[in-house]
Amino acid sequence: MGQLVTALDGTVVEANEALASMMGASRPEELVGFQPWRLLLREYVDQLAELTHELITGGVDHFEFEPRVRRLDGELRWFHVTATLIREPDGTPRSFLALVQDTTERRTAEERLSHLANIVESTSDLVGSADLRTGRLIYLNRAARELFGVGEKEVPRVHLLRIYTRDALHVWEHEIAPHLRAGRSWTGELPMRTAEGRVIQVLQTVTGEVDPDGTPVRSWSVGRDITERKLREEQLAHRALHDELTGLPNRALLLDRLEQALARSRRSGDPVAVLFLDLDRFKNVNDEYGHAAGDDLLAAVAHRLRSVVRPSDTVARLGGDEFVVVCEAVDETKALDLAQRLLATLEDEPFRVARNRLRVTASIGVATAVDPTSTHPEALLRDADAAMYRAKDLGRARIERFDDELRRKTLRRTKLADDLRSAVERGEIVPYYQPIVDIRSGEITGVEALARWQHPTRGLLTPGEFMEVAEETGLIVGLGVSILTRACDQLRRWQVEFGSRALKVHVNLSARQLAHRSLPTLVETAAENALVEPELLCLEITESVIMEDAERSVEVCHSLKRLGVELAVDDFGTGYSSLAYLKRLPVDVLKIDKAFVEDLTPDSRDSSVAMAIISLAHTLGLRCVAEGVENVEQLTALRGLECDEAQGFLIARPLPAEQLTPLLGKPLF
Numbered sequence: 001m002g003q004l005v006t007a008l009d010g011t012v013v014e015a016n017e018a019l020a021s022m023m024g025a026s027r028p029e030e031l032v033g034f035q036p037w038r039l040l041l042r043e044y045v046d047q048l049a050e051l052t053h054e055l056i057t058g059g060v061d062h063f064e065f066e067p068r069v070r071r072l073d074g075e076l077r078w079f080h081v082t083a084t085l086i087r088e089p090d091g092t093p094r095s096f097l098a099l100v101q102d103t104t105e106r107r108t109a110e111e112r113l114s115h116l117a118n119i120v121e122s123t124s125d126l127v128g129s130a131d132l133r134t135g136r137l138i139y140l141n142r143a144a145r146e147l148f149g150v151g152e153k154e155v156p157r158v159h160l161l162r163i164y165t166r167d168a169l170h171v172w173e174h175e176i177a178p179h180l181r182a183g184r185s186w187t188g189e190l191p192m193r194t195a196e197g198r199v200i201q202v203l204q205t206v207t208g209e210v211d212p213d214g215t216p217v218r219s220w221s222v223g224r225d226i227t228e229r230k231l232r233e234e235q236l237a238h239r240a241l242h243d244e245l246t247g248l249p250n251r252a253l254l255l256d257r258l259e260q261a262l263a264r265s266r267r268s269g270d271p272v273a274v275l276f277l278d279l280d281r282f283k284n285v286n287d288e289y290g291h292a293a294g295d296d297l298l299a300a301v302a303h304r305l306r307s308v309v310r311p312s313d314t315v316a317r318l319g320g321d322e323f324v325v326v327c328e329a330v331d332e333t334k335a336l337d338l339a340q341r342l343l344a345t346l347e348d349e350p351f352r353v354a355r356n357r358l359r360v361t362a363s364i365g366v367a368t369a370v371d372p373t374s375t376h377p378e379a380l381l382r383d384a385d386a387a388m389y390r391a392k393d394l395g396r397a398r399i400e401r402f403d404d405e406l407r408r409k410t411l412r413r414t415k416l417a418d419d420l421r422s423a424v425e426r427g428e429i430v431p432y433y434q435p436i437v438d439i440r441s442g443e444i445t446g447v448e449a450l451a452r453w454q455h456p457t458r459g460l461l462t463p464g465e466f467m468e469v470a471e472e473t474g475l476i477v478g479l480g481v482s483i484l485t486r487a488c489d490q491l492r493r494w495q496v497e498f499g500s501r502a503l504k505v506h507v508n509l510s511a512r513q514l515a516h517r518s519l520p521t522l523v524e525t526a527a528e529n530a531l532v533e534p535e536l537l538c539l540e541i542t543e544s545v546i547m548e549d550a551e552r553s554v555e556v557c558h559s560l561k562r563l564g565v566e567l568a569v570d571d572f573g574t575g576y577s578s579l580a581y582l583k584r585l586p587v588d589v590l591k592i593d594k595a596f597v598e599d600l601t602p603d604s605r606d607s608s609v610a611m612a613i614i615s616l617a618h619t620l621g622l623r624c625v626a627e628g629v630e631n632v633e634q635l636t637a638l639r640g641l642e643c644d645e646a647q648g649f650l651i652a653r654p655l656p657a658e659q660l661t662p663l664l665g666k667p668l669f
């Protein structure tokens with residue numbers, strides 16, 4: 001403690017060692033004769049003058065004063081000064097005695113603390129402290145007091161039970177306390193109760209103070225209300241796993257549930273059944289009553305399906321009008337029973353949709369996991385799907401189960417898909433060419449490229465044996481590009497050989513190819529690379545593929561047409577063409593399906609359909625090609641009906657390029 005005696009004018013008379021070092025002087029004598037008030041920062045000088053005046057005039061007998069001081073060495077410090085007046089025996093003031101303490105350390109610590117206290121008090125996070133021996137609160141910051149409805153003064157009386165739920169206290173006891181005892185902090189979610197009694201989830205970190213024998217005596221928690229965030233996350237997760245229209249699980253969740261079911265089945269030995277349900281002719285509902293009605297119907301169907309199954313069963317919607325039910329501990333017999341009940345719930349009572357009463361039937365495929373160890377969720381789903389397809393094939397509104405026959409068929413298809421993949425890579429798929437001739441002159445006007453698979457062991461395969469799988473697997477896209485490229489190259493070779501610029505090459509396009517974004521680019525590149533004029537390329541699309549999505553087809557056809565290629569409607573007469581769309585389609589050729597050519601005889605009794613198609617083509621300004629001409633009678637009849645061109649076994653079968661070459665350049669009849 002520094003001590004100092006000054007004269008009434010403040011000049012130092014005497015000082016001790018402690019004071020000297022506090023002031024930054026080397027010896028107390030250095031201070032004698034000095035006026036320490038000169039070291040005060042300006043704002044304290046007047047204050048000091050006032051205080052000493054009061055002391056001298058007798059208003060007080062001492063004063064305390066805590067100024068900021070610049071020491072002799074220039075450093076700024078806080079001093080706490082207690083001063084008294086020393087009087088002569090007769091009472092006249094003689095000198096001041098001052099006790100001085102350097103309070104700098106204490107003051108900065110205090111400042112820092114009050115700064116921290118301010119932050120803690122004003123943060124939007126929830127901060128609190130509790131006495132763990134009494135279970136009562138010690139402190140809650142403002143955010144917490146407001147959220148939990150606790151007044152500032154009330155805090156020490158509040159028990160933890162008022163702000164934490166029982167579940168949370170259980171966690172305190174069994175999880176948090178052991179952590180604190182081990183000297184660690186704990187972070188996690190705890191349910192808490194707000195002033196209005198609402199339960200919220202608070203993500204918090206709890207730290208503690210322990211007494212010397214390791215018992216937690218006091219805790220500190222810092223947390224944040226994450227109820228909203230969790231809710232949003234849950235909604236997002238729900239949306240990612242559910243179908244929006246029906247609220248049923250979607251494919252992803254279905255596969256997940258199925259996987260879990262199979263895992264349980266592996267342990268328990270109980271079978272798992274999958275029912276694949278597809279509504280019959282649902283497309284008609286959309287077409288006739290509109291998509292909104294279709295959606296209503298799907299939602300209503302979902303509701304009925306749900307009402308038939310057990311709560312533990314999963315009903316999912318895969319998209320479109322496809323639903324899947326997964327049941328655990330259900331063997332095939334029970335699964336077939338359930339399928340019956342599902343059909344019944346749909347068929348027994350018509351649906352009321354868009355002020356109509358709709359009768360709905362469905363086709364169901366049933367597959368049960370016999371040996372869960374070797375069953376993948378996807379495989380089981382595929383089996384049920386295959387069974388459903390057989391139900392459709394056998395006339396709809398029925399139930400089929402996945403049996404050995406389907407199993408063999410599925411295996412064959414899987415193998416075929418694998419083989420086809422490598423066949424496309426190895427270039428085993430090649431085009432054969434069938435001539436198309438002018439009916440009047442017999443001259444070859446073009447050739448149609450038809451895909452053939454030169455199978456290493458099975459010999460030459462026709463599209464009937466692999467197209468469906470190519471289309472299903474998407475391999476058709478690569479296959480199609482290869483046929484297109486080869487056909488263009490071959491046309492170029494014939495052009496060079498015969499100098500003929502009139503020969504056209506026809507190439508078929510499937511639904512998958514048509515849906516492919518880069519189709520126009522692929523076509524353009526193939527023609528360009530082969531140096532073939534696009535006008536000599538005719539792309540054939542079947543009528544049914546065009547009409548599947550007529551709006552889109554019109555669009556795609558226009559983008560192809562812009563390249564300069566010709567377009568043909570293939571298998572015309574088999575689909576349900578709408579004349580309105582046909583008019584909007586930028587096509588050049590109609591190909592009469594061979595079914596109508598088959599009926600043809602020269603006396604034109606059975607030729608009304610062919611006649612109608614030919615005159616329709618001509619009315620629309622299109623060329624008409626008859627396919628599947630197998631005999632002279634048919635050819636004669638077509639000539640009589642003024643069909644433009646013909647194609648068929650009568651004229652030539654599809655041939656490899658080198659066998660066709662000799663036929664080019666001369667009339668075929």
Ligand code: C2E
Nearest residue numbers: 450451462463464483508509510628629630648649650654
């Ligand atoms: P399509 O386009 O209607 O082809 C005509 C089909 O009729 C060919 O069958 C052809 O061989 C056959 N044919 C030709 N003349 C006669 C005849 O006088 N009588 C009979 N009964 N049939 C005849 P193929 O080659 O088996 O092709 C079947 C279908 O496969 C084709 O029908 C076409 O839709 C599709 N296809 C063929 N090649 C390709 C291709 O490269 N890409 C695509 N996407 N589809 C192709």
Ligand code: CA
Nearest residue numbers: 448508540570
């Ligand atoms: Ca064709």
Ligand code: CA
Nearest residue numbers: 570571591627
């Ligand atoms: Ca055809």
